């Protein structure tokens with residue numbers, strides 16, 4: 145009899161995300177079990193309970209998924225889960241807190257495609273300003289782009305201190321050099337975008353990060369992407385549906401949240417399906433999400 149594919153969905157929050165439950169069952173899982181209010185120090189016991197319940201060759205049919213809304217905690221939970229494995233006993237491991245790993249992957253992949261199609265450039269050729277990088281989507285977008293060789297700055301709307309801590313954490317965990325920048329006034333934001341070819345806007349839903357007038361001052365701008373679908377949008381002048389549409393008064397192109405959304409959903413679906421279908425156990429974070437997303441947009 146074929147082994148059932150079982151997903152254990154863990155979150156530090158009160159509820160797991162219904163979005164992720166639906167995605168997992170639609171991807172083909174036979175069963176999805178929620179575990180709520182899970183702390184980092186509980187991950188080892190839960191993972192070992194999962195792996196020792198089945199013979200080693202059934203490890204590929206078990207998976208643990210980390211939700212929440214904190215990229216650093218989710219990455220720590222992945223590390224704890226990997227350390228808890230006792231070969232030959234294993235299981236699949238994936239995280240996508242608040243959909244951020246796959247959203248960031250999708251946004252960066254859409255930008256990469258537009259850069260290539262419209263300007264013949266790669267991520268390694270450009271400088272990027274990321275807004276919202278103390279949040280989960282902005283954090284992952286900044287790291288993915290930096291790992292691809294982009295020059296990345298993260299802009300702090302509340303000043304330099306918190307983005308500096310973020311940049312230090314990114315450096316320690318991923319070895320990437322990211323420049324923290326003070327974005328606590330309109331003038332400072334304008335200065336932050338003056339020399340960049342790309343803008344990622346990943347701020348809180350319903351918050352305008354830059355006006356069209358500000359975007360028009362960014363003379364080197366090639367592509368700007370926004371993942372906020374709730375009015376007011378993060379970048380004025382870029383429609384939610386825009387998928388490489390010209391931005392008025394600039395030579396740049398815009399990508400809106402609803403152009404990123406389907407790529408995000410297909411990426412999450414694809415990673416979940418990969419865990420079901422792979423012959424070896426998988427461990428998947430936003431780097432794997434990006435590798436998949438760039439194939440989906442090409």
Ligand SMILES: NC(=O)c1ccc[n+]([C@@H]2O[C@H](COP(=O)([O-])OP(=O)(O)OC[C@H]3O[C@@H](n4cnc5c(N)ncnc54)[C@H](OP(=O)(O)O)[C@@H]3O)[C@@H](O)[C@H]2O)c1
Nearest residue numbers: 247276277278279280281301346347348349371372401405
């Ligand atoms: N299109 C999609 O498929 C999709 C999927 C998931 C999420 N999203 C969207 O992606 C965006 C980011 O999501 P997230 O989960 O990363 O959100 P988040 O964790 O709440 O982070 C949002 C970021 O915005 C910052 N922020 C808060 N108020 C701000 C302000 N007034 N001006 C500038 N920045 C401000 C936050 O700073 P603090 O650290 O101070 O809070 C944080 O850095 C949201 O708009 C969300 O709706 C889109």
